[in-house]
Amino acid sequence: MQKLLTRLQRFRTGSPLSFRLLAYILLFSSLFTLISSAAQIYSDYRKDLSQIDRRMKVIETGYTSSLARSLWALDQKLLQTQLEGILSLPDIVHLRLKIEPDSELIMGEIPRDTKTTTHTFDLNHQGDDMFTLGQLTVTADLKRVYSDMRRKVVVVLTTQFFKTFFISILIIWIFQHFVARHLSTMASYARNFSLNNLAQPLQLDRPDTSLNRSDELAQVTEAINQMRERLNDDLERQERDAEEIRKFSKAIEQSxxxxxxxxxxxxxxxxxxxxxxxxxxxxxxxxxxxxxxxxxxxxxxxxxxxxxxxxxxxxxxxxxxxxxxxxxxxxxxxxxxxxxxxxxxxxxxxxxxxxxxxxxxxxxxxYEQQLLRQANYDILTGLPNRMLALDRLKLALAQARRESSLVGVMFLDLDNFKHINDTLGHDAGDNLLIEAARRISSCLRGTSTVARLGGDEFLVILPGLTGPEATSQVAERILKTFAPPYLLNGQEVFVTTSIGIAIFPNDSDNSGNLLQHADAAMYQAKHKGKSAYAHFAPEMTEVSHERLQME
Incomplete structure (x- = not known):
């Protein structure tokens, strides 16, 4: 018994699905067997009771007339013989005959602790009138019926139990062979499934027939293998995507x-x-x-x-x-x-x-600022060059038009600069230009502009003037700054400048004409004896044209 329980426990642990299937089969089969067996036993029980009832009816129909005649003839011996015949019938255990008016005849014995059934009928004599001679009560014992019923219950239950048990075992074996063992194979494959064995497909140990290729197990197996193939494809795609991501990540990181x-x-x-x-x-x-x-x-x-x-x-x-x-x-x-x-x-x-x-x-x-400075400033002196000076002049003229003010334009040229360059050298000339630019700048206020046009020529723009006399004051200051000597190569050199002045809008409202007029005035200052300044006058244009023609 212990060994059987151990095997049952092992079966329950190793094949829980089969064990539950067996339990359900036994449970429902037992219920069905009990219901069907109970119905069958109850039907047989009712048949036995009906048989006893029919026997009672047979006694009534078969013995009523003969018993009535015996009572009418007062033939006691015959009556007793008839009653004994009735008592000898199956299941009849007791007879009670009431004889009118007050006598009674009893045969047999009613057993104790058992169920019985009775049947009573009257004994009549039919002559000119109807006479009631007595009443016979027949008692039948149901012990045999209940004994047969208990025996049938034992036989039926035992038979059905073994039949159900063996059928269940057969079903479980069929289920184990055709389903459960393949499910176990699938479970084992799923437990051992990993990224390292994606190349190994799931295969079931059963014949390769058309039926096996189209049943549910084959569908599940195909679905698992398709999942494995899709997973393999997804992993390959994921590796490619990961490689792309790593490449882009490296590219961003090393950008x-x-x-x-x-x-x-x-x-x-x-x-x-x-x-x-x-x-x-x-x-x-x-x-x-x-x-x-x-x-x-x-x-x-x-x-x-x-x-x-x-x-x-x-x-x-x-x-x-x-x-x-x-x-x-x-x-x-x-x-x-x-x-x-x-x-x-x-x-x-x-x-x-x-x-x-x-x-x-x-x-x-x-670099851009350097290029911008090179494009707009003189490299030697650091002053604005011709291009930037012309831009600032145009801005100053535009502002003067809005404010109705004056703009002074001064054209400066160093006197005898070529002689300094030729005698003392270009380095001395460059130093002279740098110092001259510094001296000119020191004479101007913040809104004014001094620019080097090239060589020894300088341009001064004086915006926002209220009168022409302001230009003369600036020119005088510049001439005074040129009075001290320059120290070039350890030697003191006296250098002067000639200044030509043109005023907007008195002399012209055009920047180009203003420069030409200032240049003409500068030549007029040189003719005065140098180290002087001159304001533009209209006749200077004619002198300038004549000088150009003579040259």
Whole structure:
């Protein structure tokens, strides 16, 4: 018994599905057997009772007339013989005959502790009149009926139990052979399934027939193998995608431009190594911050807040922002940076973040400023050159037209400069020009401009004048500054200058004509004996034309 329980427990643990199936089969089969057996036994029980009832009816129909005749003839012996015949019938155990008027005849004995059934009928004599001779009560014992019923219950239950048990065992064996063992194979395959054995398909140990290829187990097996193939394809695609992601990640990390990736709220999510090198901020310390508030300067915060507000609006409207900003490194050093800001969109076209590319253009800015200075300033003296001087003159004339003021134009030429250059050398000449530019500049106020037109020629622009006499005052100051000697190559040299003056709009309202008139006035000053200044007069134009024709 213990061994049977051990095997049953092992079966329950090893094959729980089969064990539950067996339990359900036994349970429902037993219930069905009990119901069907109970119905069958009850039917047989009713048949036995009906048989006893029919026997009672037979006694009534078969013995009524003969018993009535015996009572009428008072033939006691015959009556007793008839009663004994009735008593000898199956299941009849007791007879009670009441004889009118007050006698009684009893035969047999009613057993104790058992159920009985009785049947009573009258004994009548039919003559000219109907006479009631007596009443016979027949008692039948139901012991045999109940005994047969108990025996049938035992036999039926035992038979049905063994039949159900063996059928259940057969069903379980069939289930184990055709289903459960393959499910166990699938479970074992699933437990051992990993990324290392994707190439091994699931195979069931059963014949390869058309029925087996189309049943549910084959469908599940095919589904698992298809899942394995899809997983294998997904892994290969994932490896390719991961390689692409690694490549793009390396490209971003090793990019020569600084890269910032922000979320929808412009909070920094990623910063590459170039950004750290460029700004000095560690990526870990700026994660979650806005790119415009990295600096700790309150003034920089206000400027950056307005700048990034305009950047955000343009990116939302146009889709890109590109420009140059003056950024601040972590150590407080400022540098020029070129930024490109674009949104990062998903498959639906919605912005999920923002990409900020930056490049240090400080060197380029310095080159641009140097080129701009070279294009607009004299390299030797640092004064504005002819091009910048003409631009400032045009601006001064435009402002004078609006304000109804005067503009003075002074044309200066150093006297005997060629002689200095030839005798003392070009280095001395250059030093002379530098010192002359300094002396001229010292005589002017902040809004005035002094420019070198080339060689030893200088141009002075005096905007916002109230009267022509102001130009004379400036000219006198310049002549006084030229009075002290110049020290060239350890030798004192006296150099003077001649100044020609033209006034807008008195002499002309055109910048080109003003320069020509100032040049003509300068030649007039030279004819005066040098170290002098002269205002333009209309007749100087004719003298200038005559001199040009003579030359």
């Amino acid at each position: 020569p431009s600084s890269v910032l990736i922000c979320d929808r709220q412009w909070r920094i999510e990623f910063a590459n190594q170039k950004f750290t090198q460029l700004t000095g901020y560690d990526a870990e310390t700026i994660i979650g911050k806005h790119p415009g508030v990295l600096s700790e300067e309150a003034h920089a915060h206000r400027e950056n807040r307005q700048l990034w507000q305009s950047i955000r609006l343009q990116v939302q409207r146009v889709g890109v922002w590109q420009g140059e900003i003056n950024s601040v490194r972590k150590n407080g050093e400022r540098f020029w940076e070129q930024l490109i800001v674009t949104p990062i969109k998903n498959s639906k076209g919605e912005a999920t973040g923002y990409l900020i590319l930056g490049e240090d253009i400080s060197i380029r800015k310095r």
